[in-house]
Amino acid sequence: MATEDRIAVGMAILELILRYGVPLALEMIKALETNNPTSEDIRALALRAPHPDTFEGGQL
């Protein structure tokens, strides 16, 4: 792999870390700090983790 390609890949990874890593860290902190989840919090779990097709713009 050429140096320019390596830099491009490195930049792409850095961009992904910033785009997905920061919200992930915030979500993790929020989840781990919740010590007494309400029934509403628990029911809201059903709305998380969409089907993999959703991320590709597909229909469930």
Next chain:
Amino acid sequence: MERIKRGWHIYLAISACVVWALVANGCVKQEFRTNAYKTLAAGAAIYESGYPAFLELHQRGLVTDAQKAAGKVFAIKYWAAYHASSDALIAYDAVDSAENKDRVRVTLDEAARCLSTLSAYIQPFLSKGVK
């Protein structure tokens, strides 16, 4: 009455045990519920960030079609296990029974296993970004 007066320390000890058992049961239930919630919520956050990032690497040509397809198989397994587990936790939250608690345990174990497999597959692509 006289018997109660004489044996007050025994009644006190029994009462203390009953109160402790009730409190402990409540704490154990709360702890189990909280831990299950944290496990699912943190897992969902990892999946919701990791899988789209993996798809983006595919769009950029850093993950092949075959690798993407393999990742999707793991993602579908996690998705199914996660929802089985969140449904089980919702049922346990509504009705505290041994059967519902066991269902949470079993489905949560499966969800954790599936997330671990998915993360192990995706993580090298995200950290190295190589084919």
